[in-house]
Amino acid sequence: MKQVNDKDNKVILELNHIEKVFGSTTALKDISFSIKQGEIFGFLGPSGAGKTTTIKILTGQLNPTSGDAAVLGKDSKQIDEEIYEQIGIVTDTSGVYERLSVYDNLKVYADILSVDYKRIDDLLLRVGLEKQKKQKAGKLSKGQKQRLVLCRAILHSPKLLFLDEPTSGLDPTTANQIQNLFLELKEQGMSIFLTTHNMEEATKLCDAVALLDQGKVIEYGVPKDICLRHNDSKRYKLILSSQEELTMDHSPQNIQKIQELMMNNEVEAIHSCEPTLEDVFIKVTGRGLV
Ligand SMILES: Nc1ncnc2c1ncn2[C@@H]1O[C@H](COP(=O)(O)OP(=O)(O)OP(=O)(O)O)[C@@H](O)[C@H]1O
Missing domain, CATH: 3.30.160 (Double Stranded RNA Binding Domain)
Structure with missing residues (x-):
């Protein structure tokens, strides 16, 4: 169900007139949008458009030069570790314990986050890693490692998931399997913020998208509406x-x-x-x- 106009839904993430300047580069210019509960939002733009900078601001790793952002009701400048109990982030494949098995990598996080081990098996099955369960994480292919990092990010059923290019480098069947998992998570009420270069993926998954170019949002709305507006x-x-x-x-x-x-x-x-x-x-x- 398209939820971009559903005013009854809770706002999970909000940016108001965000600007970010690095020396002589203005990476973000007057960025405003919001994401509601159970919505998949796509942030689309070419390399250097400002997608990673936006994720870093929203996850408290960078402060904006001006404007404000709130994640789960908390000002992004005040974000501390507590928020990680409610959000999941997949920006790269770092943070994997290479010498531990796939299962043990997830068990470490399940212990920290008090998650039932049964969920580990469920998720490994869902992302097609059940056969690699006992394999050392250091021996996984890039795509398999990507899926392990995704499992780790959703292990604790976060309210909000940040995904940076989640299916790049995956074969079409696995990419499709992962995209269906995102739709299932959305149905369960999770909000997802994803960046992608893949327009087909955005059209399939996203309730709303923002097209970003050189730090500016040049289009914003439901993908089908944007396409019809330019028809x-x-x-x-x-x-x-x-x-x-x-x-x-x-x-x-x-x-x-x-x-x-x-x-x-x-x-x-x-x-x-x-x-x-x-x-x-x-x-x-x-x-x-x-
Ligand atoms: N720490 C930094 N210092 C200086 N400039 C930076 C810094 N981080 C990003 N930039 C600049 O800000 C702009 C946006 O970069 P950003 O990494 O957000 O783009 P992106 O859309 O994520 O690109 P990609 O798809 O390649 O990851 C670029 O011009 C980049 O060079």
């Missing part, structure tokens, strides 16, 4: 009985041609071609996302 040159894709594919602009001549093809029973399928988020980004900035 200014309507086009149609036709698949004919001959299997030929035709893409046609919306014009009186083309509409007549489509009508004729339909009357002659030559049309197998017809779709409207809305722009993708990637098309929107290119249109607004003149550049691609990667």
Whole structure:
């Protein structure tokens, strides 16, 4: 269910007019958005756009130059270790105990966070690491290590999960499995803040996205609404009985041609071609996302 406009939901995270300056570089310019409970929010932008800086501000690792941010009702400048009981963070694969087994890595955290060991097995199964349970973490592939770090971040069922490029480097089947896990966690009420370059992933998962370019939010809202807002040159894709594919602009001549093809029973399928988020980004900035 799209929840971006649901005013009854609790705000979990909020940024108001955040600016961050590093020397002569203004990394973030007037960033404002909020995330509600059970919402997956996508922060999309090319390398250097300011995504990591934003996560660092929201997790208390950096202070903004101006503006304010609140996470679970707490001012980001006042964030201390206590908040880690309620949030999970996956920004890289650091912090894995290489010499311990996959299971023991998670057991260490389960003990600290008073989590039932049964959840370790459940999660290993969910992320497809059950066969690696006894394997030393140092022997895992990059994608397997990424999944171990994800298990660690969600072990204690946090209210808010930060994910930096969570499926980059994973094969499509595993990426799909992980994306379905995110949707399940959302259904359970978890809010997820994710950064990604992958527009398809954002469209599939996110209730709302912000497109970031050079430190500025250039579009914000429900992915489908953003795409429809930029659908200014309507086009149609036709698949004919001959299997030929035709893409046609919306014009009186083309509409007549489509009508004729339909009357002659030559049309197998017809779709409207809305722009993708990637098309929107290119249109607004003149550049691609990667
Ligand atoms: N500690 C720092 N000192 C100086 N400049 C910095 C610092 N951290 C980030 N920047 C600059 O701020 C801008 C935003 O960087 P940031 O790492 O937030 O981008 P990003 O969108 O996360 O990129 P990527 O996708 O490559 O991780 C860049 O111009 C970067 O060079």
